[in-house]
Amino acid sequence: MPPTETLRGEILDSKILLVEDDPLSRAVLGGILRREGFHSIEEAENGRIGLSKLPQFRPDLIISDILMPEMDGFALCAQVHNDPDPEIARTPILIQTGLTQESDKAKIFAAGATDYLSKPIDAQEVIARLVLHLERGLILKRLQKFNGHLAHERGETIEPEKLEGEYWSFKRLSGTINSLLDEIELSHYDIKQAKEKAERANRIRTEFLASITHDFKTPVHCITNFAAMGISALQKGKPEPLPEYLNDILSNGTRLDSLISDILDFSKIESGHMDFQLKPTAVRDIASRAVAFTRAPALAKQIQVQYDSSLTHDIVMADARRLEQVFVNLMSNAIRFSPHHGYLYWKFEQSSMRIPGTELDVPAITIRLRDEGPGIPETELQSIFEPFVQSSQQPRKPGSGSGLGLTICRRLLQAFYGTITASNAAEGGAVFTIQLPLHTQT
């Protein structure tokens, strides 16, 4: 579609202003745009600096964070819309937000934003929304220009040399119609893609339902049966096994509870409704909190925990509560697979990493947790991060996993630009390796 191709060229020539205080987020966004082919990008650390760049840079679109020092995203929106220059006042603004409540989104639109980008940033979403608004702006400009021509033509008598002008305006009209038709075709294509996506989502949901039905039924079976056994023991006047049955009910109830939390977390993450608050967070503190949290099951198997850290600086940008959830999950797995009297080894090291989906290399922290369990079969090192896949080594018993834990860990870490991988240690046992970008002060 040649006309759309030229439109695409024009879109990529658009000037984009990035307003974001976190240097890592700024670099990631910039990387996504440059990789797509955008080349006129200006960056600003806060609303005030962004505003000062408007008269000279004259961006076609602004992407801004909400929470920033000096001038936040809401204030920036208001300032842009009140600009005396009507062209600047009309600049579309996309607001990035980690807030997911519908009322928060309403607030963003009320402040005058054109659209929002949900955090954690998804490259496809960024490009799709960006292209949509830039394209709309370009087509609007063309139509305005064409309208001007028409009005101009109507007011004049047709003179021989005017005919040529008439011809050209007709040509332009058919050109505009053609490109509009292309737009329509393109949106058909989008609809087709959306349909395929919906069908895929539906299939995943069906598998998801089949899987959770299975996982829910066993603890429910145990709870109802132990309760029935307890009642029958009481009726027979033999209450001796009651405490044991109650304990069995408790542990199966706990298992159901963690299953439900995992499934809720998973569906929240999948639908982009997980709330995150990215703040500077000390990794070792979070790890020791996770170790404290899992002390009871570790003590029950007399498992010891060892630390090895060469870090001088251990601050990352993360949601502390969610990072703790990741560490607790890894600790629980490690404890479950460890032999009695085994050791768990935490290791923290300075390293560097490439931000996933970009060509950006940044200083990072590598966190390793090794256990002395049976390890993970080589064929499963990747698949254990897929939803509902459990290791075939799984010692299944009440309290065992939902098959979602590691999937949730990976998705949570992605939100912090981090990665997680599994491997086997040469000396035996499974190793989970997390990498998170080091937070550098601005």
Add this chain to the structure above:
Amino acid sequence: MHTILTVDDEPHVLKIMRAHLEDANYAVLTATNGEDAIEMVRNHPEIDLVLLDRAMPGIDGLEVVRQLKQKGSPHAHIPVIMQTAKVQDYDMYEGIDAGAINYLTKPYSREMLLATVENVLRDMDAIKAHYARR
């Protein structure tokens, strides 16, 4: 007294089966995976019935039934009742097709378990008596 082999990788499910069955005066043997189940059947000729979980790591329930029921197997006469948490018709079909005589879906009650087990054993006893008379 009849002897029943119960097979499940979930200790709680095994515990429930044992309590219900012993309460009804059955002798109960247990195995926690498919390999052990086949080994138990080989070494315990007194086994009258197998209660078998379908989803287990390693050799799963379907494979255990297939092995027990295959042509020339000396254990093909032992009835197998399969149990699972899966609920689709197709799952039941697969179990019955593999050679299970009946199917229990979790969650099931003590009454359902005992009625299913008693039916199968009563039929087995009646068949044995019938052929003994001839």
